[in-house]
Amino acid sequence: MPVATRVRWAVIAATSVALVATGCSSSSSSSSGTNANGVVQAWWGDPQNPLEPVNTNEVNGGAVLNMIFTGLVSYDPKTSKASNANADSITSTDQQNWTVKLKPGWKFSDGTTVTASSYVDAWNYGALVTNKQVNASFFQYVQGYNDVAPPTGAPTAQTMSGLKVVDDNTFTVALSQKFSTWPQTLGYSAYYPVPKSFFTDHAAYLNKPVGNGPYLIQSWTRSQKMQLRPNTAYSGTNKPKNGGIDLKVYTDTNAAYADLQSGNLDLDNGIPNSALKTIQTDLNGRYINEPAGIIQTISFPLYQVDWNTDNAKLVRQGISMAIDRATITKVVFTSTRTPATDWTSPVLGDAGGYKAGLCGSVCNFDAAKAKQLIQQGGGIPGGQLTISYNADGPHKEWVDAVCNSINNAMGDTKSCVGRPVGTFADFRNQVTTKQMTGAFRTGWQMDYPLIQDFLQPVYTTGASSNDSHYSNAQFDALVSKANADADVTQSVTDFQTAEKMLATDLPAIPLWYQNGTAGWSSKVSNVMLDPFSVPVYSEITVK
Amino acid sequence: MGRYVLRRLLQMIPVFIGTTFLIFVMVHALGDPVNALFGDKAPDPAVAAQIRAQYNLNDPLWLQYVKYMGNLFRWDFGTTFSGQTVTSLLATAYPATLKLTAVAFTIEVVFGIGFGLISGLRRGGVADNSVLILTLVVISIPTFVTGYVLQYLIGVKWGIVPATAGDPLTLQSLLLPGIVLASVSLAYVARLTRTTVAENSKADYVRTATAKGLPRRRVVINHLLRNSLIPVVTFLGTDLGALMGGALVTERIFNIHGVGFYLYQGIVRQNSNTVVGFVTILVIVFLAANLLVDLLYAVLDPRIRYA
Numbered sequence: 001m002p003v004a005t006r007v008r009w010a011v012i013a014a015t016s017v018a019l020v021a022t023g024c025s026s027s028s029s030s031s032s033g034t035n036a037n038g039v040v041q042a043w044w045g046d047p048q049n050p051l052e053p054v055n056t057n058e059v060n061g062g063a064v065l066n067m068i069f070t071g072l073v074s075y076d077p078k079t080s081k082a083s084n085a086n087a088d089s090i091t092s093t094d095q096q097n098w099t100v101k102l103k104p105g106w107k108f109s110d111g112t113t114v115t116a117s118s119y120v121d122a123w124n125y126g127a128l129v130t131n132k133q134v135n136a137s138f139f140q141y142v143q144g145y146n147d148v149a150p151p152t153g154a155p156t157a158q159t160m161s162g163l164k165v166v167d168d169n170t171f172t173v174a175l176s177q178k179f180s181t182w183p184q185t186l187g188y189s190a191y192y193p194v195p196k197s198f199f200t201d202h203a204a205y206l207n208k209p210v211g212n213g214p215y216l217i218q219s220w221t222r223s224q225k226m227q228l229r230p231n232t233a234y235s236g237t238n239k240p241k242n243g244g245i246d247l248k249v250y251t252d253t254n255a256a257y258a259d260l261q262s263g264n265l266d267l268d269n270g271i272p273n274s275a276l277k278t279i280q281t282d283l284n285g286r287y288i289n290e291p292a293g294i295i296q297t298i299s300f301p302l303y304q305v306d307w308n309t310d311n312a313k314l315v316r317q318g319i320s321m322a323i324d325r326a327t328i329t330k331v332v333f334t335s336t337r338t339p340a341t342d343w344t345s346p347v348l349g350d351a352g353g354y355k356a357g358l359c360g361s362v363c364n365f366d367a368a369k370a371k372q373l374i375q376q377g378g379g380i381p382g383g384q385l386t387i388s389y390n391a392d393g394p395h396k397e398w399v400d401a402v403c404n405s406i407n408n409a410m411g412d413t414k415s416c417v418g419r420p421v422g423t424f425a426d427f428r429n430q431v432t433t434k435q436m437t438g439a440f441r442t443g444w445q446m447d448y449p450l451i452q453d454f455l456q457p458v459y460t461t462g463a464s465s466n467d468s469h470y471s472n473a474q475f476d477a478l479v480s481k482a483n484a485d486a487d488v489t490q491s492v493t494d495f496q497t498a499e500k501m502l503a504t505d506l507p508a509i510p511l512w513y514q515n516g517t518a519g520w521s522s523k524v525s526n527v528m529l530d531p532f533s534v535p536v537y538s539e540i541t542v543k
Numbered sequence: 544m545g546r547y548v549l550r551r552l553l554q555m556i557p558v559f560i561g562t563t564f565l566i567f568v569m570v571h572a573l574g575d576p577v578n579a580l581f582g583d584k585a586p587d588p589a590v591a592a593q594i595r596a597q598y599n600l601n602d603p604l605w606l607q608y609v610k611y612m613g614n615l616f617r618w619d620f621g622t623t624f625s626g627q628t629v630t631s632l633l634a635t636a637y638p639a640t641l642k643l644t645a646v647a648f649t650i651e652v653v654f655g656i657g658f659g660l661i662s663g664l665r666r667g668g669v670a671d672n673s674v675l676i677l678t679l680v681v682i683s684i685p686t687f688v689t690g691y692v693l694q695y696l697i698g699v700k701w702g703i704v705p706a707t708a709g710d711p712l713t714l715q716s717l718l719l720p721g722i723v724l725a726s727v728s729l730a731y732v733a734r735l736t737r738t739t740v741a742e743n744s745k746a747d748y749v750r751t752a753t754a755k756g757l758p759r760r761r762v763v764i765n766h767l768l769r770n771s772l773i774p775v776v777t778f779l780g781t782d783l784g785a786l787m788g789g790a791l792v793t794e795r796i797f798n799i800h801g802v803g804f805y806l807y808q809g810i811v812r813q814n815s816n817t818v819v820g821f822v823t824i825l826v827i828v829f830l831a832a833n834l835l836v837d838l839l840y841a842v843l844d845p846r847i848r849y850a
Contacts, residue, residue: 046808048580050626057582129589132597134580137587149589206626222627223635224710224800248710251807254691255798258706262699392811425813426574432585443583457584464585 037243038542040524042267042535043256044247046223051209053192054126054133062189063534067228067245068109068211069192070236072100072119073183077530077539080293080347080449082184085236086114086193086212088169090183095484098182102169107233108195109216116171118193124148124159125199126190137464138190138447141182143174178484180491185448214238214538215245224249228537240538241526260519266542267527269518269535273394276334279519287519291338291346292533293446294514295454298387298402299468301436302507306381314377316506317362319385319439322370322409325363328401329512336517339363340510343502344454345446347531353451353492359503363510367409374410384414386438390427391420395441402511431467442467442508449531451495455479459507470507544841548834555830559823560612566822567608567815575600576813580624598816611819621816623809629820632805637824640801642712643793644786646721647728651782655729656775659736660768666741674737678730686789690723690796707798720797724789728782735778739771746770773843780836784829 047061056065072087084090088101106114125131127139129149139145143162148155162174175182185191193212198205208217216231229244248265250256253272259265261282271279271287279287300316302308325339338346342358361369374380387403389395396418403416410416419438421427431440444465446453456479457463461471475498482494502508516533523543528536577591577600594600598621599607614621620629658678662671681689697719698706708716743749744767752762791803802821809817840847 047625048812049624057580057584129593132590132593134586134590136590149587151588152592221710223632223804249800250798251800251804252795252798255694255707255796258694258699259798262702262706264705264707264709423573423579423813425576425579428578428581428583429575432578445583464587465583467585 034241034525034541034543035243036241038523039244039246040242040266040537040540040542041246041248041264042537043260043265043270044226044249045270046249049134050206052126052133052198052206053122053194054131054135054138054190056189057134059532059534062532063537064209064217064226064228064247065189065192065211066534067213067215067537068209068217068231069189069213070211070234070238071188071192072102072186074236074238075187075449075531077528077536079349080352080531081349082187082449085187087183087186090186095178095180095182095486096175098173098175099166100171100173103235104169106212106235108210108212109231109233110195110197110210111233112195112197113168114193114195114212115168116165117168118195119191120163120165120171121199122192122194123163125194127160128158129155135190138188141175141177141179143176145176177480180483180485181450181452181488184450185453188448190447214240218244238538242524242538242540242542245537245540257519260521263521263523266521266524267518267535267540268520269516269529269533271517271519273334276336276517283519284522286522286527287517288527288529289336289515289517290529291513292516292529293345293347293449293531294443294533295340295343295345296337296441296443296511296514297340297343297508298439298511299442299508300439300506301434301468302471303434303469304381304437311377312381313504313506314373315380316509318370318373318375318377319380319406320362320370320506320509321364321366321373322406323402323509323511324365324405325512326365328398328405332398332401333512336515337512338515340512343459343499343508343510344451345513345531347446348449348451348454351489351492352449353454353495355496355499358496358499359510362503362506365405370406370409371411380415382438384438385416386419387416388419388421388427388430388436388438388440390422390424390441392423396420399441434469440467443514446532451492451499452479452483455495455499456483459502468507470505472501472505475501475505548838551834551837555827558830559826562826563612563819563823564608566819567611568604570810570813570815570818571604571607573813576624576815579813611816615823620820623814623817624812629816632817633820633824636800636802636805636821639712639799640787640790640794640803643708643717643720643724643790643799643801644783646714646717647724647786647790648779648783650721650725651729651732651786652779654725655732656736656768656772658729658733659775660740660763662733663737663740663771664744664763666737671737674733678733681726681730686723686727687792687796689726690720690793693719693723694796709798710800712799717799720793720799723796724786724793727789728786731782732775732778735775736771739774740767743767743771769843773840776839776843777836780832780839783832784825787825787828 045060048058049055051061056062070085073082074085075082086102086106088103090098090100092098123139126133127136127145127148136149142160144160147157148160165171195210214231214234215228218227218229220226226247230240253270256268256270257272257275260268300307329337329339341356341363344354346354348354387399389399399418403418406416407413444458457465459470460476460479478494478498482491485491516529518529518535520527524540526539526541528539530536577594578586599610622628658674662674665671694706697703704719705716708720749767752766794801794803805817806821
């Protein structure tokens with residue numbers, strides 16, 4: 001059994017003396033071609049929440065769910081384009097009432113069949129407020145959401161009235177508003193189906209989640225390691241090209257990088273900042289650095305009177321023009337950020353709504369014009385700009401750099417100063433309770449590759465993540481119109497028309513698009529990052 | 544002796560309550576942890592309220608503390624946000640940290656006292672001077688620097704031992720982290736031993752023992768070393784707690800999933816159950832180690848007796 005021996009060697013290589021291991025792994029990798037049974041040792045962090053589809057909103061839990069589930073649609077890792085996966089068709093005549101038909105015969109890895117109920121029950125569970133799912137609000141557009149998750153008090157219904165099972169492979173969804181791109185949102189993890197065992201033995205399910213995706217969880221030692229192996233019951237098209245993925249939990253990204261360099265780790269998508277300068281030579285070019293669906297911005301508290309005037313608009317434009325994005329992304333971020341010129345992300349592609357330069361001259365560095373605009377607007381409200389950030393994240397460096405840039409443009413060393421807040425939780429607390437008096441950092445990581453997701457939840461009146469509390473009736477109307485457009489191209493155009501209003505109002509200044517980075521060992525190849533900066537595990541091949 | 548131990552155990556109770564309360568207050572001073580669960584998004588108010596209720600976050604702080612301590616006495620340390628019980632985390636973390644600490648402690652005792660003895664006996668010699676210089680270098684470099692440098696050289700560049708300790712923990716993989724963790728304390732122990740040995744080698748009883756014609760080996764081990772060890776044991780006792788605390792840094796560098804891993808994660812995610820639970824056990828370990836040291840005095844020094 002040469003195959004089994006090789007797998008065993010791989011495991012030993014990860015745990016025993018490196019001298020011996022290098023000898024063995026080099027002898028096994030010298031055999032030519034790819035090894036379909038080779039297991040990839042990959043970087044991982046401990047998931048924050050239990051691994052339930054609607055309860056996972058961070059990248060570590062998301063990476064696993066992505067491997068063990070396949071939703072109604074899935075996104076192309078290169079173009080971000082949504083296409084039907086488990087769904088056979090998702091249709092509507094009025095962009096509000098949708099009929100979902102499933103491809104029949106799909107199975108969960110425990111052998112049970114994926115039916116319309118698998119979806120409807122999962123969604124109802126996720127939305128019900130007493131189940132405390134952090135992503136429950138993803139069902140806010142479904143009719144009856146307010147009955148299962150009222151802002152205050154106990155729910156008056158256990159299920160959403162908008163979801164109806166028609167037969168084993170068909171269900172209908174009534175939304176509370178028109179939403180033409182709704183089918184394309186359904187690749188997000190919150191919309192995954194769950195098997196019956198999720199409800200019958202929930203505790204056991206959480207110890208070993210079961211899904212309908214390309215991989216299944218073979219074993220999981222909490223906070224240490226998870227072993228994923230190909231799911232033989234998988235019916236989709238992304239069949240794994242390797243023998244499985246072993247996710248190893250690291251606390252410190254430097255430790256993972258040391259393991260990557262010494263051959264104990266094959267895939268590291270948690271590259272520490274300190275390694276970025278030398279990574280090309282360290283890994284002989286086995287490094288990827290490409291835009292992900294994340295944009296970083298600086299928001300302003302438009303709920304403060306002096307920030308909500310027409311003059312303040314000019315000041316915001318001036319501040320935006322005072323920031324030398326090109327230099328900061330190059331020096332501070334070692335080119336792992338790309339200067340932003342709109343409010344979306346390059347991963348959307350031109351067809352999806354990304355438009356380079358949409359922001360216009362406001363996002364271009366022009367110190368003289370910046371100073372002039374700020375003075376024309378009556379100077380910075382309060383005399384000094386503060387930029388708040390959470391000190392437990394890697395933000396101090398760039399906030400100081402941005403302030404330096406503004407100070408240089410103004411010719412005054414006291415124009416701008418960073419304001420650290422101890423923890424992320426406290427920082428978010430101050431932001432959501434409207435306690436900000438100056439500017440603050442905001443970031444947006446897309447949930448699905450749609451221009452809608454970059455605009456509606458962040459900039460429409462009263463939206464859940466509208467941290468600057470921007471309110472523009474015209475903008476809202478355009479977003480509603482775009483959502484009602486039956487034609488996708490027209491919808492994107494309308495969203496972009498709305499987005500252009502942000503360039504004059506500037507509730508938030510675009511700074512840069514965040515890149516996803518990953519390095520890999522010589523043992524594996526074909527490493528890609530999807531638009532969510534998660535590695536496409538199923539495509540990795542092992543030598 | 545029995546009464547002394549009893550008195551010491553009773554003294555532990557207020558210390559225990561005081562430290563846990565302080566930690567509890569400090570974790571809560573960081574602010575509301577629920578917002579962080581939702582990332583950069585604004586939390587859904589209804590869901591956030593449910594989560595707050597689950598973790599008693601709506602109660603006044605003192606009531607939260609009383610509830611927490613009440614559960615603690617039923618051996619219920621609460622759960623993390625990821626749904627694991629803290630007791631299960633304790634059960635996986637403490638063995639890992641204890642293994643690392645044991646390795647480090649052994650290295651510290653054997654090499655620290657060994658080096659100290661050699662250099663104390665041959666003062667001014669080559670061995671003595673090299674020990675002095677080496678320990679000075681070790682003491683002046685922070686542990687994390689030693690850790691990263693040794694990891695890079697021995698683990699990554701030369702590949703002599705694994706760069707991280709991995710899972711399961713073997714003695715071999717714990718050797719490098721053990722040396723890093725022990726290094727600073729080892730240097731102190733060596734210097735402390737050297738001084739006391741040098742001092743005691745001129746003492747009357749050593750001269751008497753030599754004059755009696757006892758073999759040098761016996762003079763050194765039974766007379767000189769035993770008497771010189773009293774201050775060293777004091778240091779080692781308090782250092783045991785420091786080692787477990789210092790393991791936080793070393794564990795991170797070498798990716799050992801012990802107390803440091805969970806404490807760090809608990810602090811970052813502001814999960815008071817995890818942080819207070821782990822610190823509570825650390826406090827108990829520290830108190831027990833101190834008691835043990837005080838009892839060891841009596842064994843080493845016949846002049847000390849506890850009533």
